[in-house]
Amino acid sequence: MNFNLKAAGTLLSRAKQFTEEKLGQATDRTEYDDTFEEMLARADRTKIWTERLASHVETVLQPNINERLEEFILTKLDQKSLNKPNIHEQLGHCMCEAGNDFGPSTQYGSALIKCGQFHQKLGLAHKEFIHSVATSFMQPLKSFLDGEMKSLTKERRTLEMKRLDLDAAKSKKKKSKMTNSTATTAMADVN
Numbered sequence: 001m002n003f004n005l006k007a008a009g010t011l012l013s014r015a016k017q018f019t020e021e022k023l024g025q026a027t028d029r030t031e032y033d034d035t036f037e038e039m040l041a042r043a044d045r046t047k048i049w050t051e052r053l054a055s056h057v058e059t060v061l062q063p064n065i066n067e068r069l070e071e072f073i074l075t076k077l078d079q080k081s082l083n084k085p086n087i088h089e090q091l092g093h094c095m096c097e098a099g100n101d102f103g104p105s106t107q108y109g110s111a112l113i114k115c116g117q118f119h120q121k122l123g124l125a126h127k128e129f130i131h132s133v134a135t136s137f138m139q140p141l142k143s144f145l146d147g148e149m150k151s152l153t154k155e156r157r158t159l160e161m162k163r164l165d166l167d168a169a170k171s172k173k174k175k176s177k178m179t180n181s182t183a184t185t186a187m188a189d190v191n
Contacts, residue, residue: 013168014161020171028170030163040156047149054141061130088126092119 032040062068085093095116102109 010165013172014164017164017168017171028167028174030167030170043149043152047145050141050145050149054138054145057133057138057141061133086123086126088119089123092116092121092123095119 058068062071093116095112097116099109099112099114099116102112104110104113
């Protein structure tokens with residue numbers, strides 16, 4: 001078994017410092033610079049709002065949660081999503097069929113065919129819009145969240161661990177100084 005005693009000691013010191021800070025007993029807590037604190041707060045807000053925007057845009061682009069879930073699963077399985085006609089295309093196809101059934105020479109039939117063709121074009125335009133938004137808006141948002149924000153969160157955790165290590169070392173040093181001064185005073189009293 002490979003057990004590193006020094007790493008375990010560091011982990012315990014860090015945990016002790018963290019607990020003391022949370023309970024309000026820590027006297028030595030290294031504070032970050034005000035501008036750095038503002039940057040951290042801005043990064044937090046940016047992450048929260050970017051996640052909210054991405055979620056809401058996905059809802060607008062595909063309001064049916066079952067369809068969104070199906071697309072999500074297919075992308076996770078590395079399969080292409082099914083190229084199903086959207087509601088406008090379905091309506092347009094239905095209108096064209098009805099118009100052809102009534103006859104293109106009748107007023108009602110020709111109106112249904114024209115309206116159906118328009119709805120099919122509308123459906124294609126909607127698909128192009130969704131594709132455009134997905135590639136030019138959603139993809140950059142997702143890559144920002146998966147790339148820069150993940151990296152920032154990792155670096156922030158590392159910084160917090162280093163700060164806890166520093167504060168624990170300062171606390172240890174302070175306690176050892178107090179112990180040494182107490183021991184020196186006790187030795188002087190004995191003599």
